[in-house]
Amino acid sequence: MSSLPLLEVEDLHVTFRTASGPVHAVDGVSFTMRPGSSLGVVGESGSGKSVTARALLRLFAITDDVQISGAVRFDGQDLLRIDERRLRDVRGGQIGMIFQDPLTSLNPLMAVGEQIAESLRLHRGMSRSEAASEAVELLARVGIADPEQRATELPSSFSGGMRQRVMISLAIACRPRLLIADEPTTALDVTVQAEILLLLDELRRSEGMALMLITHDFGVVAATCDDVQVMYAGKLVEKASMAHLFDRANHPYTEGLLRLVPRFEDAHTGRLHPIPGQPPITGGGGSSCAFAPRCSHAVDRCRSEVPPEIAVGPEHVSACWLAAERAKDTTDAGHPWRRTP
Amino acid sequence: MSVLEVDDIVVEFDTDAGRITAVDGVSLHLATGETLGLVGESGCGKSTLARAIMQLVPMQRGSVRLEGTDLGSLSRRELRRMRHRIQMVFQDPRGSLDPRMNVSTLIGEPLKVHSIGDRTSRAKAVAEAMELVGLPAAVADRLPSELSGGQQQRVGIARSIVTDPAVLVCDEPVSALDVSIQAQIINVLDELRDELDLAMLFIAHDLSVVRHLSDRVAVMYLGQIVETGTASEVFGEPRHPYTHGLISSVPRADAESAARLQTARRLVLGELPSLLDPPSGCRYRTRCPYATAECAEAEPAPEPVGPADGLHTVRCHHWRTIVSAAPEPQESAPSQELAI
Numbered sequence: 001m002s003s004l005p006l007l008e009v010e011d012l013h014v015t016f017r018t019a020s021g022p023v024h025a026v027d028g029v030s031f032t033m034r035p036g037s038s039l040g041v042v043g044e045s046g047s048g049k050s051v052t053a054r055a056l057l058r059l060f061a062i063t064d065d066v067q068i069s070g071a072v073r074f075d076g077q078d079l080l081r082i083d084e085r086r087l088r089d090v091r092g093g094q095i096g097m098i099f100q101d102p103l104t105s106l107n108p109l110m111a112v113g114e115q116i117a118e119s120l121r122l123h124r125g126m127s128r129s130e131a132a133s134e135a136v137e138l139l140a141r142v143g144i145a146d147p148e149q150r151a152t153e154l155p156s157s158f159s160g161g162m163r164q165r166v167m168i169s170l171a172i173a174c175r176p177r178l179l180i181a182d183e184p185t186t187a188l189d190v191t192v193q194a195e196i197l198l199l200l201d202e203l204r205r206s207e208g209m210a211l212m213l214i215t216h217d218f219g220v221v222a223a224t225c226d227d228v229q230v231m232y233a234g235k236l237v238e239k240a241s242m243a244h245l246f247d248r249a250n251h252p253y254t255e256g257l258l259r260l261v262p263r264f265e266d267a268h269t270g271r272l273h274p275i276p277g278q279p280p281i282t283g284g285g286g287s288s289c290a291f292a293p294r295c296s297h298a299v300d301r302c303r304s305e306v307p308p309e310i311a312v313g314p315e316h317v318s319a320c321w322l323a324a325e326r327a328k329d330t331t332d333a334g335h336p337w338r339r340t341p
Numbered sequence: 342m343s344v345l346e347v348d349d350i351v352v353e354f355d356t357d358a359g360r361i362t363a364v365d366g367v368s369l370h371l372a373t374g375e376t377l378g379l380v381g382e383s384g385c386g387k388s389t390l391a392r393a394i395m396q397l398v399p400m401q402r403g404s405v406r407l408e409g410t411d412l413g414s415l416s417r418r419e420l421r422r423m424r425h426r427i428q429m430v431f432q433d434p435r436g437s438l439d440p441r442m443n444v445s446t447l448i449g450e451p452l453k454v455h456s457i458g459d460r461t462s463r464a465k466a467v468a469e470a471m472e473l474v475g476l477p478a479a480v481a482d483r484l485p486s487e488l489s490g491g492q493q494q495r496v497g498i499a500r501s502i503v504t505d506p507a508v509l510v511c512d513e514p515v516s517a518l519d520v521s522i523q524a525q526i527i528n529v530l531d532e533l534r535d536e537l538d539l540a541m542l543f544i545a546h547d548l549s550v551v552r553h554l555s556d557r558v559a560v561m562y563l564g565q566i567v568e569t570g571t572a573s574e575v576f577g578e579p580r581h582p583y584t585h586g587l588i589s590s591v592p593r594a595d596a597e598s599a600a601r602l603q604t605a606r607r608l609v610l611g612e613l614p615s616l617l618d619p620p621s622g623c624r625y626r627t628r629c630p631y632a633t634a635e636c637a638e639a640e641p642a643p644e645p646v647g648p649a650d651g652l653h654t655v656r657c658h659h660w661r662t663i664v665s666a667a668p669e670p671q672e673s674a675p676s677q678e679l680a681i
């Protein structure tokens with residue numbers, strides 16, 4: 001695997017101007033992805049994880065009054081600075097996207113095969129007949145039975161899981177080098193979710209594309225991603241390999257998220273541990289740790305200075321003033337979120 | 342003694358495409374202070390079953406007994422008088438609250454509807470319900486739109502407990518909420534059950550949440566209960582291939598996550614069949630890797646696993662042989678070692 005980054009995001013800021021003032025949805029986010037790698041982005045609603053993904057492709061509604069700064073280098077070009085026409089080539093071309101609700105991204109009045117073929121003609125310059133047969137091929141690749149027949153059907157005749165497969169076939173039609181999946185399985189039943197996660201993982205390996213998966217569920221990340229980053233109030237608060245995070249979650253917010261949900265393997269183990277309070281509605285941009293008001297470990301410094309990203313292990317950083325101390329604790333005494341009786 | 346006894350319920354619907362049997366002979370029971378988790382994929386009939394128990398949809402067959410009274414035998418008026426003893430919590434807190442009523446009016450409404458108490462006692466009951474669900478007195482005058490999602494669901498729960506019910510039916514009460522709010526609401530339900538000795542039917546598609554809250558569990562597939570037992574029996578030692586597949590599908594934050602999904606894929610094949618044309622014999626056979634000719638011919642009856650009077654039953658012709666052939670037996674072992 002090449003170590004040259006495929007995607008390099010540097011100091012990304014996204015600010016929405018709203019009637020009630022500016023919202024710093026993304027507040028200085030930097031990260032890189034290597035070709036073929038897989039990255040999970042985890043956080044609560046409003047943490048800025050979806051806005052980060054949309055900002056990479058400048059996918060905002062016309063009605064959004066939005067300001068983006070920083071750099072998004074993809075394959076040598078800064079996506080924030082190229083013109084709209086070239087950006088359209090990247091969207092759906094080198095970068096594919098899938099969303100939680102496939103119905104909002106599929107044309108309800110057009111047969112799914114035609115929609116895929118249209119994208120193939122547009123981005124890969126195929127002829128009408130080439131594109132039509134490649135569309136059938138793609139539907140087969142994402143596990144849709146009887147693809148010739150199904151290609152002629154409208155999105156409404158597909159079940160939720162099958163519709164998400166159609167969406168995935170559309171997203172990979174142009175052999176993207178990066179696939180961004182924003183909560184792709186949240187609306188699906190658990191058995192269908194399992195299928196879709198396996199499919200994404202297999203496609204990533206067979207097509208050699210990188211995968212950025214946005215979710216609130218660490219289990220989903222564990223099943224599909226090698227690396228994980230946790231967002232809070234528009235900032236990346238922790239980055240690590242998923243394997244490393246199992247044992248050594250460092251940031252108190254990450255720890256809180258992991259302890260928040262009942263784990264299937266635990267029978268009833270008493271009450272859950274909700275994180276008190278709520279995320280700030282104005283996003284980041286403050287002069288303190290944004291998590292400090294909800295953090296049971298916070299000290300004075302947390303309330304007066306923004307913590308930098310502190311290295312706590314190989315390719316593991318935590319934006320917490322107590323990171324070094326906490327790293328020592330987790331290696332010494334096993335991990336706090338592993339709730340031993 | 343069972344506070345709720347559901348016996349052999351059948352619910353049929355006419356749809357544009359034909360008649361479907363959404364609930365197909367379901368029986369269950371609930372004791373005071375007990376939580377029964379009901380799991381299954383969308384369309385399996387779990388919400389319809391809940392509505393049938395609440396007498397909100399007509400049943401073609403079967404009975405629902407609440408504290409010994411057959412609800413089906415009651416006149417509308419008598420039924421209305423019983424209703425305060427069985428209440429429901431819905432998925433979408435916002436959609437189930439009248440946007441023009443303030444919090445205390447919303448919570449007091451069921452008391453008014455059921456003509457329970459006078460003004461003073463109602464006000465007291467409302468204040469108590471608010472405290473039980475963790476709503477500060479300061480929000481009493483607010484409208485639903487002025488509340489957070491978590492507070493709205495707390496209002497929904499307060500409304501359902503204010504009439505002092507014996508049974509609470511919760512239909513996906515946390516699935517519309519953000520994860521951090523989910524944990525709060527799960528704790529509220531957990532505390533209420535202990536505090537008020539409620540019998541709870543808890544319907545959710547999130548198996549981790551169901552396992553966390555439930556004493557017993559029933560797994561539904563195409564209108565039938567295919568396996569039931571204590572939560573540790575059903576989730577720890579699943580006997581039905583569908584139950585095993587469901588459990589393996591749950592993504593867990595550990596290193597075996599991806600391998601487990603492969604198991605799920607082997608145990609749950611293809612797509613959910615249409616209720617318009619359900620499979621003959623065993624409902625699950627079209628998706629089951631163990632299905633044989635027998636499964637297409639005869640419908641399996643619920644059989645006890647272990648002692649005949651035990652709670653663990655399974656509806657599968659082959660459960661005895663599947664046990665030994667279970668793809669990953671280590672999965673059904675207790676997972677203490679994972680927790681270290």
